Structure formats: structure tokens, C-alpha cells
Amino acid sequence: MSATASTYDVIIIGAGLGGGIAAGVLAEAGQRVLLLxxxxxxxxxxxxxxxxxxxxxSLYGDNTTYDPTGHPRVFVDPQGRSRTVFPHEADYHxxxxxxxxxxxxxxxxxxxxxxxxxxxxxxxxxxxxxSLADWPVSYADLAPFYERAEQEIGxxxxxxxxxxAPRDRPFPLPPVPATPTGAWLARGAAKLGWNAFTPPLAVNxxxxxxxNACVQCRQCIGFACPTDARxxxxxxxxxxxxxxxxxxxxxxxxxxxxxxxxSGRAYGVEYFAPTTPDSAQTERRKVHAATIILAGGAIETxxxxxxxxxxxxxxxxxxxxxxxxxxxxxxxxPVVSGLLPAGFENPNLGPGVSIATxxxxxxxxxxIGGAMLANDFVKLPIIFWRSHxxxxxxxxxxxxxxxxxxxxxxxxxxxxxxxxxxxPDSRVTLDAHIRDxxxxxxxxxxxxxxxxxIRTAExxxxxxxxxxxxxxxxxxxxxxxxxxxxxxxxxxxxxxLAADPRDGVTDPYGRVHGHDNLWVxxxxxxxxxxxxxxxxxxMALAFRTATKIAAKS
Amino acid sequence: MPLTPQQIEALRALxxxxxxEDEFPGALAAGTDKFILQLLTHACAAETPIIAQSxxxxxxxxxxxxxxxxxxLPIAAQDALIYELEHNRTATAWPTTFPAxxxxxxxxxxxxxxxxxxxxxxxxxxxxxWRMIGxxxxxxxxxxxx
Numbered sequence: 048m049s050a051t052a053s054t055y056d057v058i059i060i061g062a063g064l065g066g067g068i069a070a071g072v073l074a075e076a077g078q079r080v081l082l083l084x085x086x087x088x089x090x091x092x093x094x095x096x097x098x099x100x101x102x103x104x105s106l107y108g109d110n111t112t113y114d115p116t117g118h119p120r121v122f123v124d125p126q127g128r129s130r131t132v133f134p135h136e137a138d139y140h141x142x143x144x145x146x147x148x149x150x151x152x153x154x155x156x157x158x159x160x161x162x163x164x165x166x167x168x169x170x171x172x173x174x175x176x177x178s179l180a181d182w183p184v185s186y187a188d189l190a191p192f193y194e195r196a197e198q199e200i201g202x203x204x205x206x207x208x209x210x211x212a213p214r215d216r217p218f219p220l221p222p223v224p225a226t227p228t229g230a231w232l233a234r235g236a237a238k239l240g241w242n243a244f245t246p247p248l249a250v251n252x253x254x255x256x257x258x259n260a261c262v263q264c265r266q267c268i269g270f271a272c273p274t275d276a277r278x279x280x281x282x283x284x285x286x287x288x289x290x291x292x293x294x295x296x297x298x299x300x301x302x303x304x305x306x307x308x309x310s311g312r313a314y315g316v317e318y319f320a321p322t323t324p325d326s327a328q329t330e331r332r333k334v335h336a337a338t339i340i341l342a343g344g345a346i347e348t349x350x351x352x353x354x355x356x357x358x359x360x361x362x363x364x365x366x367x368x369x370x371x372x373x374x375x376x377x378x379x380x381p382v383v384s385g386l387l388p389a390g391f392e393n394p395n396l397g398p399g400v401s402i403a404t405x406x407x408x409x410x411x412x413x414x415i416g417g418a419m420l421a422n423d424f425v426k427l428p429i430i431f432w433r434s435h436x437x438x439x440x441x442x443x444x445x446x447x448x449x450x451x452x453x454x455x456x457x458x459x460x461x462x463x464x465x466x467x468x469x470x471p472d473s474r475v476t477l478d479a480h481i482r483d484x485x486x487x488x489x490x491x492x493x494x495x496x497x498x499x500x501i502r503t504a505e506x507x508x509x510x511x512x513x514x515x516x517x518x519x520x521x522x523x524x525x526x527x528x529x530x531x532x533x534x535x536x537x538x539x540x541x542x543x544l545a546a547d548p549r550d551g552v553t554d555p556y557g558r559v560h561g562h563d564n565l566w567v568x569x570x571x572x573x574x575x576x577x578x579x580x581x582x583x584x585x586m587a588l589a590f591r592t593a594t595k596i597a598a599k600s
Numbered sequence: 601m602p603l604t605p606q607q608i609e610a611l612r613a614l615x616x617x618x619x620x621e622d623e624f625p626g627a628l629a630a631g632t633d634k635f636i637l638q639l640l641t642h643a644c645a646a647e648t649p650i651i652a653q654s655x656x657x658x659x660x661x662x663x664x665x666x667x668x669x670x671x672x673l674p675i676a677a678q679d680a681l682i683y684e685l686e687h688n689r690t691a692t693a694w695p696t697t698f699p700a701x702x703x704x705x706x707x708x709x710x711x712x713x714x715x716x717x718x719x720x721x722x723x724x725x726x727x728x729x730w731r732m733i734g735x736x737x738x739x740x741x742x743x744x745x746x
Contacts, residue, residue, distance in 0.1 A: 077615075090745075090746055091743055091746065092743075096716040096737070096739070097717075097718060097720065097721065098716075099713055099716040099721060107639070107643040108643070171719055262738075262740055263738070264737060264738045264739050264740070265735065265736065265737050265738050266737040271745065272745055273739050273740050273743035273744070273745050274740065274744050274745055275744065275746060331607075368654040395734075395735075396738075428717075428729065428730060428733055429712065429713060429716040429717050431716075432712045432716050433712070440706075442708050443617070443618040443619070443621065443708045444617065444618065444682075445622055448619055448620070448626075448732075450623065450733070451716070451733050452732050452733045452734075455733040455734060486726050
């Protein structure tokens with residue numbers, strides 16, 4: 048143990064979207080911030096363009112993890128069988144391990160949630176066995192912070208057409224360019240009488256905030272951006288934090304526990320970090336602060352709350368009513384594939400997502416919630432081969448090879464993040480046996496989302512098929528959804544917001560109930576996860592929580 | 601080398617049928633065999649014993665049916681045998697833990713992974729498969745990202 052216990056105003060654990068934004072807001076408000084990040088501070092050149100080892104297809108590894116075996120998790124399947132899993136495996140529910148977090152490699156869809164996404168229980172009731180609940184925060188509460196995220200992170204979109212939720216100020220960047228595929232899908236949507244518009248993406252469609260525009264390369268989602276046009280906290284709020292001179296960033300820092308006193312007040316953290324920035328040798332350190340913020344993502348934040356159990360809080364911090372780690376959710380993604388008509392001129396440019404509908408987020412007869420539907424990102428050849436060739440085609444031989452060259456540019460698919468109906472049994476706990484590199488119990492993931500989710504997902508899958516058929520796709524196919532644990536890059540829900548401490552982990556501003564100065568700014572807060580990609584909501588909540596902390600101090 | 605010369609010959613003959621040459625290069629011309637041997641030496645070393653055993657079994661299966669190892673069969677007989685194995689119709693006893701269709705499906709996946717992945721993985725020499733299908737990552741020659 049290092050003897051020096053230095054002191055900061057704020058310690059933030061995790062330098063992803065939520066932590067990076069909190070660092071920027073608080074450092075600019077004059078606070079001395081220590082930002083601890085498990086990953087490294089990776090540059091573009093450090094994130095390989097390996098088509099088999101990246102964050103959308105990680106067959107034999109990924110392109111950010113530096114210790115592929117030192118930090119396993121345990122996954123329990125729906126039949127109750129448990130096994131140890133590693134970051135590149137789907138059941139690990141990984142996110143990119145780097146300063147900037149998942150936003151270094153994300154698809155950039157920057158949606159506000161629908162106003163009714165914050166009041167799911169009021170609108171639909173709570174199905175038996177589920178933990179579907181309202182947020183203690185409304186769309187109106189979050190709207191100013193959504194706007195701030197759009198402006199300060201940089202979101203490109205069509206202000207007038209994005210009208211499913213009230214918005215005051217236009218997007219700071221023009222929408223991504225129209226594509227022939229988008230125009231073809233727009234005609235299909237018009238035939239059906241559906242709304243369809245260019246989705247909001249956090250990408251520089253022109254130079255913005257001192258960085259270049261997107262060059263529409265075809266190696267997009269899952270990889271680092273070659274022109275730094277992909278926006279996140281890593282190229283906005285975090286550099287702003289560092290520029291104040293009041294933010295210290297330590298990478299490869301693994302927090303072992305949050306330290307609390309007898310009153311429940313958090314006074315510091317213990318963490319492991321390299322003895323010098325590039326050393327393989329690590330040491331255990333203790334550091335003190337007046338305020339602690341957890342932003343490690345829904346799996347690691349829950350794990351850290353549980354790892355921080357004390358004599359006063361034997362079940363873990365904030366876990367007085369047994370909500371920490373529960374309600375783990377992500378999104379179900381029905382995927383419907385088809386073929387564009389023969390001879391279709393598809394320039395196949397990135398990012399690729401160019402049209403979406405919010406027609407089915409709510410108001411679906413007999414269905415709880417729904418999803419936004421959009422076309423997909425530009426697709427790598429190996430991903431097309433694995434998942435998007437017609438299922439009746441031979442998987443090998445000349446017929447398969449010919450199909451690859453005839454169909455690759457004709458592939459089209461629609462998908463949508465289905466709002467999950469959460470279950471308290473889908474959860475993160477500490478494994479009793481498996482330990483990480485530092486000897487700490489690893490996260491154990493078990494349970495499944497509530498089965499009602501399947502009905503919503505199947506409804507959305509059918510609508511996606513309708514859309515492709517109406518547009519004139521030659522061939523349309525998809526697979527039924529199955530019940531499983533869902534978390535992955537959209538992981539959420541494990542420290543849910545609740546006005547009443549009996550109903551959740553954090554108060555309406557993200558402060559852990561019972562711990563006056565311990566806060567959360569990541570997807571863990573999300574009571575429900577919307578029928579949209581959750582990143583902009585995580586960012587808006589981080590702006591709101593950090594602004595609240597700055598005002599109190 | 602993780603495989604015997606006989607096993608490598610069976611592997612190469614199999615790959616030549618999984619992704620054959622036509623007016624565009626096939627798996628062998630693209631180096632997909634070397635990509636697989638590299639994986640079996642490193643990332644997939646744990647799979648090597650069962651894949652090696654299955655390649656020997658592939659020859660045994662060919663000999664049981666035609667008195668020739670797989671690599672010496674005429675193309676039509678090779679394709680017919682792959683099809684049979686893909687549907688788990690066998691003339692010899694395959695390991696129950698890794699039946700014939702499991703082996704064929706695994707090799708189909710490995711072949712495509714090498715052939716359609718980025719050339720740096722070693723199985724898509726000169727990006728020949730990408731040129732065939734009309735894919736180019738279009739990455740800027742001089743990235744401006746830090």
C-alpha cells in the first residue's frame with residue numbers, strides 16, 4: 048500500500064461518456080478532479096482495424112482490451128449453467144476499454160428518449176414479475192440537458208423532422224447526407240403512411256469544435272474514427288477538463304472499493320494502478336475526496352457498489368433495499384434482412400445509418416412500448432458473410448462465393464433497439480469463486496429480461512419486415528427472438544433512479560440513497576432504457592448530475 | 601507446425617472446395633490456409649487437437665468410400681463428401697464431441713473469416729475477395745485523428 052493519501056474535490060471512476068462529461072463540468076466549475084480509468088488512453092493508431100477483433104465482431108479478441116484473461120466475468124445461462132467468460136465473448140457483455148469508453152467505437156446514434164419512455168408503468172401498467180417503473184425524472188426535466196449534450200458533444204440531425212419529442216434548439220450540425228438506400232426506404236415508408244427521417248448522429252457532418260468532418264469511410268462502427276469526427280466525451284468535455292489544469296487522469300486504474308465512514312459518507316477510494324504510467328508493476332493506493340462519482344457502466348458500477356460493502360453496509364453501498372445490480376437491461380435487436388432490387392446503385396458509404404422511423408415507439412395495440420427502427424451501418428464483408436446472406440443459400444462452394452459478389456452491395460437490413468421490460472432477476476452479483484487479476488470477486492451475470500419483451504420485439508420485427516417489403520426488397524428474412532439476458536453496450540438499470548429509497552438505488556439526481564456524497568453518472572441510473580440507443584440520455588443525465596454537484600459545492 | 605503434412609494436405613484440399621477458384625482467386629491463392637494454421641498455432645490452439653483428428657478422419661472417410669484420401673478425390677467426389685458430412689451422414693465413426701457437421705461448419709467459418717477479413721489477417725492476399733465484391737474500407741491515407 049502506498050502511504051500517500053492525496054486529496055481531491057471529486058474522484059470520478061470511469062472515463063466514458065458519463066465520467067468524461069462529469070469531469071468537464073466539474074473541472075470547469077473550479078473543482079479539482081481525479082479521473083480514474085481502467086483502460087488506456089488510446090490514440091487512433093492504438094485501436095487496430097482488425098475485422099475479426101473489434102467491437103462489433105470480436106471472434107478472437109477485440110481492439111481495446113489489453114489484458115484478455117485478467118478480468119473475466121461469470122455468465123449464468125437461462126438453464127442455470129455458469130461459466131467463466133472473457134471480454135471478446137458475447138456473454139461477457141463488454142464495452143470498449145479505453146478513455147472515452149464505448150463512444151470511441153460507437154455507432155453515434157444520439158437519440159433523446161420519447162416523453163413516454165420516462166413513464167412506462169403509468170402508461171402500460173407493470174406486468175407481473177417485471178420491475179417496469181416510471182422514472183422520477185420527466186422528459187421536461189431532462190430536455191435542457193439533452194440540448195446541452197447535442198450542442199457540446201456535437202449531434203447532426205434534422206430538427207424539424209425529429210418531432211417525436213419537443214425540442215427547442217436545432218442540432219448544431221446538418222444531418223448525415225441522404226443515401227440512395229435511404230431514399231428507397233423513404234418511399235417504402237410513405238407507401239405505408241409512416242414517418243421516416245434522418246436519424247440524429249453524433250458525428251461531424253462538417254468541421255465542428257475544432258475537429259474535421261466525417262469522410263464516410265467504410266470501416267466505421269467498432270473501430271476508431273480516422274478523422275476524429277466521431278463525437279464523445281473523449282474529444283469534447285474531457286479535453287476541456289484537462290485544459291483547466293484541475294483534472295488528473297490516471298489510466299489502467301482499477302478501483303477496488305469506495306471507502307465510507309460510519310455515517311455512510313464516502314471519503315475516498317482504494318485502487319490499483321501501475322507504479323509508473325507504463326509499468327507492468329502495480330501498486331495499491333488510497334485517495335481521498337469530498338465527492339465520489341461512479342461511471343463504470345452498469346455492470347462495473349454495480350460490482351463496485353457491492354465490492355464496497357462495510358460493517359455499516361454489509362450488502363454493499365446503496366443496497367439497503369436490494370436493488371443494486373438488479374434490473375440489468377440493454378436492448379433486444381430484431382434484425383430483418385433483405386436484398387435491394389438487382390441493379391440498385393448502392394455507394395455503400397459510412398456511417399451508413401441514414402433513415403429511421405419512430406412510428407412504433409409507442410401506441411402499438413396490445414404491446415408494451417416498442418422501438419425506433421433504422422437501417423444499419425456500413426457492413427464489413429465478413430459480417431455480411433456471417434449474418435446477412437439469404438439463409439437458403441449454400442454456406443460454401445462456388446454458389447456461396449458467387450452470392451457474395453452478386454449480393455454484397457444489395458444487402459439491406461433494418462433493426463431497432465426494443466425497449467425492454469426489466470426483470471429484477473436479471474442482475475449483477477459478485478461471483479463467490481472467480482477473482483480478477485487483483486484478487487477481487489468478478490461480476491456474475493444471471494437471469495433474463497422479462498418475457499413480455501419478446502412480444503414487443505416480435506411486433507417490431509414484423510413491422511421491419513413490412514417496411515422492407517413495402518420498399519420493394521426482393522427477399523426478406525429474419526429470425527425469431529429468444530429469451531436471454533441482455534446488457535452489452537447498452538447496459539443499464541443496475542443503480543436505478545427512484546424518489547423513494549425503497550424503490551431504487553439513486554435519488555432523482557443520481558445520488559446514492561443513504562450516501563450523501565456518492566453519485567452515479569452512467570447507464571446504471573436508467574430505470575428503463577427507452578426504445579432508442581441510450582447514449583444521449585446517459586450524457587444528458589451526466590450533465591444534469593454534474594451541474595447539481597457543482598451547484599452544491 | 602500444429603498439423604502433420606497429411607493433415608495439411610487434407611486441409612488445403614478441403615479449403616480449395618469450400619472457396620474454390622473461378623474467375624477470382626479462391627481460398628488457397630488468397631492464403632486462407634496459412635491464416636488457419638496461424639490461428640491454430642495461436643488464438644485457437646486449444647482447438648488444434650480436435651481439428652487435427654478431424655482432418656485425419658476426413659481422409660479415413662474418403663478412403664472408406666473411395667479408397668483414396670480426400671485430397672486425391674475428383675472434385676465432384678470431394679464436393680459430394682463435404683455435402684454428406686455437412687449433413688452428418690458418415691461412413692466412419694467421428695468423435696461424438698465434435699461430429700462431422702461440427703467440423704465442416706467450423707472449417708467453413710474459418711475459411712470465410714480468413715478469406716473475407718482484412719488482408720493483415722493473412723487469408724485475403726491483395727484484398728482479392730474485397731475487390732471481387734466491391735469493398736474498400738476507403739480509409740484516408742493520412743488519418744487526421746490524434
